[in-house]
Amino acid sequence: MRTWKFAKGHGTLNDFVILRDRHCMLKLTDSDVRHLCDRRAGIGGDGLLRVTLASSIPEWDGDPDLWFMDYRNADGSIPQMCGNGLRVFVRYLLEEGLDAGEEIQVATRAGLRHAWPQRDGRIRIDLGEVTCSDPELTISSDGRQWPAITVDVGNPHAVCFPGEDCPLDEIDLSHQPQWLPASAFPEGVNVEFVEVLAPDHIRMRVHERGSGETMSCGTGTVAAAAAHARRLGLGEATVRVEVPGGTVEVDLCRGGAFLTGPAAIVAHGEAHLPDLP
Structure with missing residues (x-):
C-alpha cells in the first residue's frame, strides 16, 4: 500500500x-x-x-x-x-x-x-492567444445536430448554440457528443453548449474530453465567450459566463484572453x- x-x-x-x-x-x-x-x-x-x-x-x-x-x-x-x-x-x-x-x-x-x-x-x-474558425463541423447528441465553431485555447473546443428550441437543461451530456467529420478531432474535443442571455452574458454546459460533464470548464468558458463574440462580430469583449458551478468573467482582447474567477x-x-x- x-x-x-x-x-x-x-x-x-x-x-x-x-x-x-x-x-x-x-x-x-x-x-x-x-x-x-x-x-x-x-x-x-x-x-x-x-x-x-x-x-x-x-x-x-x-x-x-x-x-x-x-x-x-x-x-x-x-x-x-x-x-x-x-x-x-x-x-x-x-x-x-x-x-x-x-x-x-x-x-x-x-x-x-x-x-x-x-x-x-x-x-x-x-490563457494566451485564442483562435476561432468556422469549419464544416457538426456536433450531435441524442439524434439532434448543431453546427459548431471550433476554438483553440491551448486545447481544442467545439462550441454550439442550440437556440431557443433546445433548452440547455434538456441536452443529455451523460455520454460524449459526437462530431462530424470524425477526423476533425482525432484526440477528442471539449464540447460546449451555449445559451445567450445578453450581448455580454451567456450560460454554458460542457462535456470535457477525459472527464465527462463537469460543473465548469475554465478554457471552455473562454472558448464559449470567444465563439459568442465572433458571432456578434466583436474583436474585443468582456463576457460574463454562467456555468452550473458558478460565474466567471472572460476578457477577450487582441493577442489573448483573460479568465477571472474563484x-x-x-x-x-x-x-x-x-x-x-
Missing part, C-alpha cells in the same frame, strides 16, 4: 486532487489518477494537478525554477491546459507559501501562463493507493 499526501480544491466546482511532488518522484500512473479521481473508491475529482518543478519535465525548455502544472484528466489522459485547474494551482501555491506577489508565473504544457491574485479573492489568469482549497489529507504490480 502506498500513502500519498494530497489536497483538494475547486474552481466554480470544477474539482481537482492536488499532489505536491517537487522533483516528480511519484510513479504516477493512469490507474493511480483514475483511482484518486474516483468519487466512490478514491478522493473524487474532475482531474489531478501535480505540483512539480519545471526542471523535472523533460519537454519544458523555459525557466527550470518555475512551478509546472502537470495536469491529468480523470481518466489519466494528459491535456494541454485547464483554466480552472490553473486558478486552483495558483491558489495552492499561495496558501502553501510556494509563491507570492502580485503576478505569478506557471509553466504548463500550453506554455508559460501568468496569474494575478485579486483583492476580492478571485484569481485572474492569462478558486479554493477545501481539504488536506492522506490517500492510500494499491501497490504497483
Whole structure:
C-alpha cells in the first residue's frame, strides 16, 4: 500500500486532487489518477494537478525554477491546459507559501501562463492567444445536430448554440457528443453548449474530453465567450459566463484572453493507493 499526501480544491466546482511532488518522484500512473479521481473508491475529482518543478519535465525548455502544472484528466489522459485547474494551482501555491506577489508565473504544457491574485479573492489568469474558425463541423447528441465553431485555447473546443428550441437543461451530456467529420478531432474535443442571455452574458454546459460533464470548464468558458463574440462580430469583449458551478468573467482582447474567477482549497489529507504490480 502506498500513502500519498494530497489536497483538494475547486474552481466554480470544477474539482481537482492536488499532489505536491517537487522533483516528480511519484510513479504516477493512469490507474493511480483514475483511482484518486474516483468519487466512490478514491478522493473524487474532475482531474489531478501535480505540483512539480519545471526542471523535472523533460519537454519544458523555459525557466527550470518555475512551478509546472502537470495536469491529468480523470481518466489519466494528459491535456494541454485547464483554466480552472490553473486558478486552483495558483491558489495552492499561495496558501502553501510556494509563491507570492502580485503576478505569478506557471509553466504548463500550453506554455508559460501568468496569474494575478485579486483583492476580492478571485484569481485572474492569462490563457494566451485564442483562435476561432468556422469549419464544416457538426456536433450531435441524442439524434439532434448543431453546427459548431471550433476554438483553440491551448486545447481544442467545439462550441454550439442550440437556440431557443433546445433548452440547455434538456441536452443529455451523460455520454460524449459526437462530431462530424470524425477526423476533425482525432484526440477528442471539449464540447460546449451555449445559451445567450445578453450581448455580454451567456450560460454554458460542457462535456470535457477525459472527464465527462463537469460543473465548469475554465478554457471552455473562454472558448464559449470567444465563439459568442465572433458571432456578434466583436474583436474585443468582456463576457460574463454562467456555468452550473458558478460565474466567471472572460476578457477577450487582441493577442489573448483573460479568465477571472474563484478558486479554493477545501481539504488536506492522506490517500492510500494499491501497490504497483
